[in-house]
Amino acid sequence: MPLAAVRRAARETVSGLPRAFWWLWISTLVNRLGAFVATFMALYLTLDRGYSASYAGLVASLHGLGGVISSVGSGVMTDRLGRRPTLLVAQLSTAVSVALLGFMHDPVAIAAVAFLVGMASNASRPAVQAMMADIVRPEDRVRAFSLNYWAINLGFAVSSMTAGFIAEFSYLAGFLIEAGMTMICAIVVFAKLPESRPVVTAKEAAGKDVGLAAVLRDGRFMSVVGLSFLVAVVFQQGAVGLPVAMGRAGFTPADYGMAIAVNGALIVALQIPVTRFIEHRDPRRLLVASSMLAGYGFGLTAFAGSVGVFMLTVCVWTLAEIVNAPTQTGLVVRLSPVHGRGRYQGMYTLSWAVAALVAPLMSGVVIDRFGAEWLWGLCAVVGTGAAAGYAALMRRLPAEATTTGARVGAPEAEASTA
Numbered sequence: 001m002p003l004a005a006v007r008r009a010a011r012e013t014v015s016g017l018p019r020a021f022w023w024l025w026i027s028t029l030v031n032r033l034g035a036f037v038a039t040f041m042a043l044y045l046t047l048d049r050g051y052s053a054s055y056a057g058l059v060a061s062l063h064g065l066g067g068v069i070s071s072v073g074s075g076v077m078t079d080r081l082g083r084r085p086t087l088l089v090a091q092l093s094t095a096v097s098v099a100l101l102g103f104m105h106d107p108v109a110i111a112a113v114a115f116l117v118g119m120a121s122n123a124s125r126p127a128v129q130a131m132m133a134d135i136v137r138p139e140d141r142v143r144a145f146s147l148n149y150w151a152i153n154l155g156f157a158v159s160s161m162t163a164g165f166i167a168e169f170s171y172l173a174g175f176l177i178e179a180g181m182t183m184i185c186a187i188v189v190f191a192k193l194p195e196s197r198p199v200v201t202a203k204e205a206a207g208k209d210v211g212l213a214a215v216l217r218d219g220r221f222m223s224v225v226g227l228s229f230l231v232a233v234v235f236q237q238g239a240v241g242l243p244v245a246m247g248r249a250g251f252t253p254a255d256y257g258m259a260i261a262v263n264g265a266l267i268v269a270l271q272i273p274v275t276r277f278i279e280h281r282d283p284r285r286l287l288v289a290s291s292m293l294a295g296y297g298f299g300l301t302a303f304a305g306s307v308g309v310f311m312l313t314v315c316v317w318t319l320a321e322i323v324n325a326p327t328q329t330g331l332v333v334r335l336s337p338v339h340g341r342g343r344y345q346g347m348y349t350l351s352w353a354v355a356a357l358v359a360p361l362m363s364g365v366v367i368d369r370f371g372a373e374w375l376w377g378l379c380a381v382v383g384t385g386a387a388a389g390y391a392a393l394m395r396r397l398p399a400e401a402t403t404t405g406a407r408v409g410a411p412e413a414e415a416s417t418a
Helices: 003-014 019-033 037-048 053-080 083-101 107-122 124-135 138-169 171-192 202-207 212-217 219-236 241-248 253-278 283-303 307-335 338-369 372-393
Strands: none
Touching: 019 124, 019 138, 019 171, 037 053, 037 107, 037 171, 053 083, 053 107, 053 124, 053 338, 083 107, 083 124, 083 171, 107 124, 124 138, 124 307, 124 338, 138 171, 138 253, 138 307, 212 219, 212 338, 219 283, 219 307, 219 338, 219 372, 241 253, 241 283, 241 338, 241 372, 253 307, 283 307, 283 372, 307 338, 338 372
């Protein structure tokens, strides 16, 4: 592709988005650049502190449980208190709890603080997603969510490499660096991001109930949440089922590292160009296709006998991830009432948090009792079922309603010319 065409494509990808979006994007990138706890918690507990693998698994489960609880609570806060206050509380709490975790020595104290870290770190997600939906035009949302997802993976890829070197020097330094980076995010939110919660009149508030009960009664949306859970369980196998299966097949941790590194590399390389291809296409077809690719991408792992073939299977389900992530988040916004976006995003986030708890248990039981081949076959079945569900549920999607002029401090006219 000529250099001029590359420049034009890059300019079109980032142009037209509000300035507030880019500050939110920078906050996300900085947050992920400082990621340390989730990546190195197991190694920290087993190698540095000398605890058993079972204890490390318990702490990881408590960390995930904290995220499950905060998903719904932070969604409610996002709607009631606002996006900006929720982000500030979440990021300040994360910074304090992560720093505190580095100084804990008692096993009970470590487990308790890890639970708090899980709650705090997950609490910002509904607020970020709701704020992004507030400040970005409906026709630009898939692109915006894709750029945000790209920032998450870029930050994670860089932090994973640098955090490994930091861990060799000092795990405590890693905790403190993450706390400092998260504090920087909180400062960015405070200084640069205005509140974006749409203004709701008293008549609208009285006529439209958006409590959690209303979200749970929204059958179509809750069905989408259920399908999201199924897809999330499949994607989680890249972190929980794949390393176990490769280890039992005689492959080394370095072999797994080479295979899974393809995931991050492809997302960083392809997320933006793929988004340009999919952003105005039918979300029903995209979600059906990505669910099938995810299921059968992992299904093909049953036939992998070398690192190269494992890497090829990772390529397949990574493409599914690239398509699914922004499309799914955009669909959640489309199905959410404007003044209930926080609660709806919280419930959507809950599906991924619960999947993070269920997937390790499921993969362990299936591999131990039936073998890894059954796990990969089950992934194909689950992916096919999710695809069928999306095809049935999305026959008549509601039109996307613009809320221009209903936001405070984040007018759509304020666009970046980058």
